Amino acid sequence: MALTVNLCFTFTETQAMSKYHFNEIEKKWQQYWAENETFKAYNDSEKPKYYVLDMFPYPSGAGLHVGHPLGYIASDVYARYKRHKGFNVLHPMGYDSFGLPAEQYAIQTGQHPAQTTKVNIEGGTDKQGTEIAGYRKQLDQIGFSFDWSREVRTSDPNYYKWTQWIFIQLFESWYDTKADKARPISELVAIFSTEGNKTLDAACDEGAETFSATDWNNFSSKEQQEILLKYRLTYLAETEVNWCPELGTVLANDEVVNGVSERGGHPVVRKKMKQWSMRITAYAQRLLDGLQKIDWPQPLKDSQTNWIGRSEGATVSFKVLPNVTLGSVEGSHNIEVFTTRPDTIFGVSFMTLAPEHELVSQITTDAQKAKVEAYVEATAKRSERERMADVKNISGVFTGAYAEHPFTKEPIPIWIGDYVLAGYGTGAVMAVPCGDQRDYDFAKHFNIPIPNIFEGVDISEEANSDKENTKIANSDFLNGLSYKKATKTAIYELEKIGAGTRKINYRLRDAVFSRQRYWGEPFPVYYKDGMPQMIDEKHLPLTLPEIDEYLPTEDGQPPLGRAVNWAWDTHKNEVVSNNNVAQSAVEGSKGDNGIYPLELNTMPGWAGSSCYMFRYMDPSNDNALASQEAMQYWENVDLYLGGSEHATGHLLYSRFWVKALYDLGHLQVDEPFKKLINQGMILGESAFVNRAEYFIGGYDQVLPQTIPSSSTEDLPNFYFSSGILKEFEENHTNSSLWRIIENNPMVSDYCEKVFDPKDGGLFSIIPNRIHADVSLVNASNELDIEAFKNWRPEFKDAEFITEENGSFKVSREVEKMSKSKYNVVNPDDICSQYGADTLRMYEMFLGPLEQAKPWNTAGITGVHSFLKKLWKLYHTGAEGAFSVSDEPASKDSLKTLHKTIKKVEDDIENFSFNTSVSTFMIAVNELTAQKCTAREVLEPLLILVSPYAPHISEELWSKLGHPNSISEAPFPVFEEKHVKETNKTYPISFNGKMRFTLDLPLDMSKEEIESAVMAHEQTAHYLQGRIPKKVIVVPGKIVNIVG
RNA sequence: GCUGAAGUGGUGGAAUUGGUAGACACGCUGGACUUAAAAUCCAGUGGGCAGUAAUGUCCGUACGGGUUCAAGUCCCGUCUUCAGUACCA
Known part of the structure; x- marks a missing residue:
């Protein structure tokens, strides 16, 4: 008896010693790294620096899913690899913690977004009682080598102090086009007061008037401020927005569907609003040129190039002919157009203005007035996106006015059409139907003549699209010239008669910087006499005020309009009650007490993310964004990882701010990210159940008329397995579905009532796909019916039409991973089941980093058993005890090791992480077959594996007798002699x-x-x-x- | 419409410069161990045809052409999927 007990005890003891207990190992080493600050980066190291950065996450309440860590794991492998290679690695992490979801949650629950955000990061319980693990804990579990002492959060006042500071720097500067850089606004004032702006070459608003030094000095302070605002890098301007009066808020393009708000279906109109803008257009050329010197994926560079959209051409001025019905003063207008094809100027047969064009109301004749106004109004209801997506429907209205051709002096009819966008060029085009397909289609549709100015080209069916190989005809002095020569000549002639000039145009528009939201950075701005004033930077941060509800005010002001204390006292330099604001708020006027209203808008999401990479260099500095020394040492990001969806948002804005701050001497680099890699999205495999929906009208009818919901409410809730659906679709009869009806009295009763044999097949059932939670489905696509019934109340009484074997199968489809699609897989579950090392390796093993791929756990066991085999390689002693020998390794083992070193090093340098995982598997398989136990092979092997699977590597490294972390061990050196073949x-x-x-x-x-x-x-x-x-x-x- | 990426076994994918297509892994099949299951280990596994078998043979990297001694890889055309998008004058 005693013997048996003893044996059992010995048995379990050995198990504990030899088995790969990943949970214990991972916890142990994560704790070790935290306690020893293993991954702390130093600003004063002798080592060469390397800066690896991930795009920081928005901490949503849904938590991390397996898609998030993909890029983090890849960058972590690289960061760890660089440490082995002897670099001082900066690998920080933080949170982009301002944003809409927290605000929406606040609107619903009344909980302060700061509180929600804190819980989402640090864990806790939300207002609805849901347990939230928190991003930090989830990230820690995966074993990243982040230097957490440098964490930043964009919603932290100590952080957004610097976002506000940058805003002030941009406000206090202008763009000198001649010097091609931003300069302090004080230097512009000096120029104005000595020379006026006649010789100035600067980026400014359209139509800024010219003035002399004397004029400037005679302007009032307010007039001077107004003029300066037209030059500042950030300025106030009237911008068009999608305004929803019902919701009292501005909507994004994709929140507007068919002219109504996506949520609630309220009407949306395009409305002008005074908002902050960023003069990014001043940097268009430099943003383009800078792409040459950074190592980014070509598709990403392409999309920035296209977004900036440089085109060369000419501006041409067309005189509007005086109209008999208008006075002579109203008649003297000019229409400016931008064209890339000045060579086709003799092919102009009409002009088209954007409906929003400011001249439309002034030139329209009385006869056309009603039509034009109706068209303008109709256009205002359509979103820009809608207008652009709709290519097939040609619409437009003749204004009744004519312009004069600059050369032929012929009258040209002026139309308006929504294919011309107000935001591009001048919002007006000279239409050349023979050379531009859109103009051609417009002309055909409205029976406008299409003069042909191309030699020997047939334009009876479509416009000429071959500009390189056609010669110009019927064009006076351009006859017989090629496209290139004609363009040059046309511009020369236009300049000669003062009707045009050469021009480079960019599609890029200035960026709107105001948001009518609560959960964003407040502007450090107050208004004196309606003019914006900056709060002195020594009084920053200006923190968000408390408000009672996170909604717009009744009269359509942004949420900050609800704040009771939201005025700036310029004497005390602090925020005070709104009640103290003097009626007029005009300086020097009666009752002026130096207290003025603060800006009610907040900054957009990209504000906090545009310069965060510099803050990590010196995150607790109170006196600067980062110290000069820190910036000197770290320069910029060597490797940046993130999704390609940020191509034209974050990545363009960030480059713009960095260039501006570089010009102003605050930064030492003019590009933020030297090398960039886009990781592909991990997609989810959604599961669908098919629910029967009842219709009056045949299945094939174009518009099945639904039965009013009241009458179908009583009908049973049927779900049918995907095999049944297949049968239904293949036979294209609903015989299988009729089975439901035959068997169910409720449906057949109903059917009899509505079924009219005369019409034939009036009542029908069609399938509707509904997402089922992927956790309710097994690997064979079978649904756990009971669990599904309990999942949500509406499924409680569902009836299931199963396959013949009684199983119920779902159909699968690959979609974006998202909470609303119920296809989210949580990394925490993977970590507890297989361990972080398995998760890390598996995510890398899935396929090339840049490629999008669906998440499928099927293959994870392969990676997990690899780690078990690796463990076994070091546990070849009696009863699986740890054992390595100091004997020299066999030739074969050395060959395996060295070919592995070579391959893994090449792979990491090429960011081909999936192939190195295969290489490790091959190496371990070979070494196992060779029965290799030699320390001289097994030790370097661990260093190779450690960037991918750091926990198991640390554990085995310490078992090998090393007192220190493996993370600083030098990377093994490849020796050719071991792999030489004869x-x-x-x-x-x-x-x-x-x-x-x-x-x-x-x-x-x-x-x-x-x-x-x-x-x-x-x-x-x-x-x-x-x-x-x-x-x-x-x-x-x-x-x-x-x- | 435009721009970009991609298309290879049942599945994820590999093939670095044009040089043995399918590495590695999953799944599947068979076997060993076990009272059994799990775990582990071993063997097989692109398809067709012939053969008891060893093996032979033909086809095969979305489709149709081409270049080459040789093509998954290069060229021309087509189709499909995904992503982005802004009718850009």
């Missing part, structure tokens, strides 16, 4: 088809190889008596016999 197995091909292989020494000459092959018995067999025409021998590669 022989090569040559594939012998006949006419390109490999037939057999032949082992030959590598130092054989071409001729020797050829004779060896020709002498081989198999060669005769495959030649079957033919005489080879040619024998191709590539030493070390292949032999191919032709003939």
